[in-house]
Amino acid sequence: xxxxxxxxxxxxxxxxxxxxxxxxxxxxxxxxxxxxxxxxxxxxxxxxxxxxxxxxxxxxxxxxxxxxxxxxxxxxxxxxxxxxxxxxxxxxxxxxxxxxxxxxxxxxxxxxxxxxxxxxxxxxxxxxxxxxxxxxxxxxxxxxxxxxxxxxxxxxxxxxxxxxxxxxxxxxxxxxxxxxxxxxxxxxxxxxxxxxxxxxxxxxxxxxxxxxxxxxxxxxxxxxxxxxxxxxxxxxxxxxxxxxxxxxxxxxxxxxxxxxxxxxxxxxxxxxxxxxxxxxxxxxxxxxxxxxxxxxxxxxxxxxxxxxxxxxxxxxxxxxxxxxxxxxxxxxxxxxxxxxxxxxxxxxxxxxxxxxxxxxxxxxxxxxxxxxxxxxxxxxxxxxxxxxxxxxxxx
Amino acid sequence: xxxxxxxxxxxxxxxxxxxxxxxxxxxxxxxxxxxxxxxxxxxxxxxxxxxxxxxxxxxxxxxxxxxxxxxxxxxxxxxxxxxxxxxxxxxxxxxxxxxxxxxxxxxxxxxxxxxxxxxxxxxxxxxxxxxxxxxxxxxxxxxxxxxxxxxxxxxxxxxxxxxxxxxxxxxxxxxxxxxxxxxxxxxxxxxxxxxxxxxxxxxxxxxxxxxxxxxxxxxxxxxxxxxxxxxxxxxxxxxxxxxxxx
Numbered sequence: 001x002x003x004x005x006x007x008x009x010x011x012x013x014x015x016x017x018x019x020x021x022x023x024x025x026x027x028x029x030x031x032x033x034x035x036x037x038x039x040x041x042x043x044x045x046x047x048x049x050x051x052x053x054x055x056x057x058x059x060x061x062x063x064x065x066x067x068x069x070x071x072x073x074x075x076x077x078x079x080x081x082x083x084x085x086x087x088x089x090x091x092x093x094x095x096x097x098x099x100x101x102x103x104x105x106x107x108x109x110x111x112x113x114x115x116x117x118x119x120x121x122x123x124x125x126x127x128x129x130x131x132x133x134x135x136x137x138x139x140x141x142x143x144x145x146x147x148x149x150x151x152x153x154x155x156x157x158x159x160x161x162x163x164x165x166x167x168x169x170x171x172x173x174x175x176x177x178x179x180x181x182x183x184x185x186x187x188x189x190x191x192x193x194x195x196x197x198x199x200x201x202x203x204x205x206x207x208x209x210x211x212x213x214x215x216x217x218x219x220x221x222x223x224x225x226x227x228x229x230x231x232x233x234x235x236x237x238x239x240x241x242x243x244x245x246x247x248x249x250x251x252x253x254x255x256x257x258x259x260x261x262x263x264x265x266x267x268x269x270x271x272x273x274x275x276x277x278x279x280x281x282x283x284x285x286x287x288x289x290x291x292x293x294x295x296x297x298x299x300x301x302x303x304x305x306x307x308x309x310x311x312x313x314x315x316x317x318x319x320x321x322x323x324x325x326x327x328x329x330x331x332x333x334x335x336x337x338x339x340x341x342x343x344x345x346x347x348x349x350x351x352x353x354x355x356x357x358x359x360x361x362x363x364x365x366x367x368x369x370x371x372x373x374x375x376x377x378x379x380x381x382x383x384x385x386x387x388x389x390x391x392x393x394x395x
Numbered sequence: 396x397x398x399x400x401x402x403x404x405x406x407x408x409x410x411x412x413x414x415x416x417x418x419x420x421x422x423x424x425x426x427x428x429x430x431x432x433x434x435x436x437x438x439x440x441x442x443x444x445x446x447x448x449x450x451x452x453x454x455x456x457x458x459x460x461x462x463x464x465x466x467x468x469x470x471x472x473x474x475x476x477x478x479x480x481x482x483x484x485x486x487x488x489x490x491x492x493x494x495x496x497x498x499x500x501x502x503x504x505x506x507x508x509x510x511x512x513x514x515x516x517x518x519x520x521x522x523x524x525x526x527x528x529x530x531x532x533x534x535x536x537x538x539x540x541x542x543x544x545x546x547x548x549x550x551x552x553x554x555x556x557x558x559x560x561x562x563x564x565x566x567x568x569x570x571x572x573x574x575x576x577x578x579x580x581x582x583x584x585x586x587x588x589x590x591x592x593x594x595x596x597x598x599x600x601x602x603x604x605x606x607x608x609x610x611x612x613x614x615x616x617x618x619x620x621x622x623x624x625x626x627x628x629x630x631x632x633x634x635x636x637x638x639x640x641x
Contacts, residue, residue: 011486011487011491012486012490012528012530013530014490015490015493015494016494016497018497019493019505019509022506022509023509023512023513023516024513026509026510026513027513027517029517030551032516032517032518034546035519035520035521035524036516036524037542037546038534038539038542038543039521039524039525039530040525040532040533040534041533041534044542051549051551053552054549054550054551055550056548056549056550057547057548057550059550075548079548082545083545083549086545087549094552
């Protein structure tokens with residue numbers, strides 16, 4: 001192999017750290033990186049310095065025999081301390097799945113975790129408001145935080161919002177103790193907020209987002225008890241591009257969605273109204289007129305949309321590329337014709353189990369609009385990731 | 396004469412002087428900077444590089460400049476071969492080349508030489524690496540054990556917060572995971588061909604995106620080229636229940 005043993009001190013140890021870092025970064029497999037670190041302490045230091053992200057085996061980010069088949073070590077305070085002390089250049093840390101971790105463990109974030117930008121605390125059931133305040137204390141430059149199923153309250157959220165002013169992406173899905181006042185603190189305190197996920201938060205009606213910054217482009221409020229005032233608040237920032245209010249819980253919501261078309265959501269590109277069974281034509285017309293930039297619209301299972309609604313979509317949605325109408329009971333051939341004659345930019349139509357559409361109507365559609373792909377699948381989740389949005393995207 | 400080919404003089408640490416074409420010398424960002432900001436007529440001192448090493452480096456720069464300019468008829472594969480032969484040197488020379496390329500800021504040479512050293516490390520156990528490079532082992536048995544234990548806990552996060560890495564999962568377990576998901580699922584399979592086939596069958600049914608494991612695990616955020624998507628809450632919900640049963 002041409003490797004020669006040198007007498008005396010080897011020259012590789014004379015290389016400065018940055019050269020060793022370059023060499024290390026050419027190792028792309030986990031085993032090689034670990035072997036590198038186990039060679040000597042100096043090389044361990046290089047390995048540690050170059051680690052930017054970390055998650056534990058119990059994380060929901062990993063599915064495999066190692067994490068599923070046996071009970072993996074419950075990550076506790078000591079593990080977190082070791083990891084943070086060892087890898088001091090971490091930018092992304094996930095404690096997802098660490099169900100036993102306590103608030104006190106997060107106190108290690110202050111001395112060691114100040115470079116963190118992304119922190120994931122999904123399913124950390126034992127973390128309370130105190131723990132979140134430690135996060136705020138220790139990671140002032142945090143931009144992304146995920147608190148799925150955490151039992152924090154509005155007070156904790158407020159403390160976080162006051163400490164981490166640079167927050168951009170926040171996931172509060174399934175947080176049962178969050179209400180509008182916590183959201184208010186978040187939207188008022190973090191003026192660079194870009195994406196908020198509040199799906200399945202039973203205590204949220206939406207009004208907490210009133211007056212949010214125009215940087216807020218992404219809101220996921222699936223399965224929330226939104227109220228008409230809440231909808232108005234949600235769009236009040238003026239910058240919204242992606243909105244998901246699928247499975248709207250309130251059945252009396254008939255015309256409340258008109259607010260989306262009131263002009264504030266003029267930049268809206270992707271709208272998910274899947275399973276909003278009671279949304280009416282009036283709302284659809286308002287939205288079609290008020291959101292001219294709509295590119296993707298999910299109206300699956302919106303049974304109350306009738307000819308007036310479909311016609312409005314056809315004549316107003318000039319930028320619509322993808323439309324989902326799966327299982328819409330009141331999509332009849334007239335409605336389909338209106339879509340066929342309008343929506344010039346349409347490229348994909350998701351359509352299945354529409355009982356009032358005959359084969360003839362479908363064939364006619366395909367004939368006139370041969371450039372539209374018809375797909376039968378039902379896509380529940382559309383749009384980009386809550387933590388993947390960048391405000392400066394050109395589109 | 397040749398006004399088109401300016402020459403630059405370089406003096407090494409052992410007082411050797413090299414006269415080279417400007418186009419070749421400015422492959423080094425350091426030399427380029429000095430030339431453009433200092434006095435171009437006098438000699439540039441490259442204190443940290445010896446004559447032998449500089450001679451080799453200039454060979455490299457000349458070859459690459461000529462091939463890029465089309466002066467030499469050499470295909471990319473031939474250039475690649477030439478590079479491979481260039482780094483077939485003893486360790487001392489290789490490390491001296493790294494040091495010089497680093498100090499002279501010649502990025503392509505630095506990449507080439509560091510990749511060569513990395514190749515000498517790949518696939519080896521720590522004790523083998525120590526033997527290759529004659530490194531003294533300063534680990535106690537306990538310390539080494541502690542590090543190995545911690546290594547078992549530490550996984551990289553490929554992609555954003557909601558991305559899932561699926562490794563070597565049996566087909567039926569996988570289908571249990573995804574059958575009831577409400578959301579689009581992103582799966583990054585660890586190069587398991589069998590699994591890819593079964594996942595892609597499911598993918599057609601459930602709008603699941605499937606991507607192979609990216610090459611470089613240090614990149615926590617995978618750019619558009621790998622096109623990762625998120626794991627919807629639905630999947631995490633299901634996975635959460637699923638995991639609790641195990």
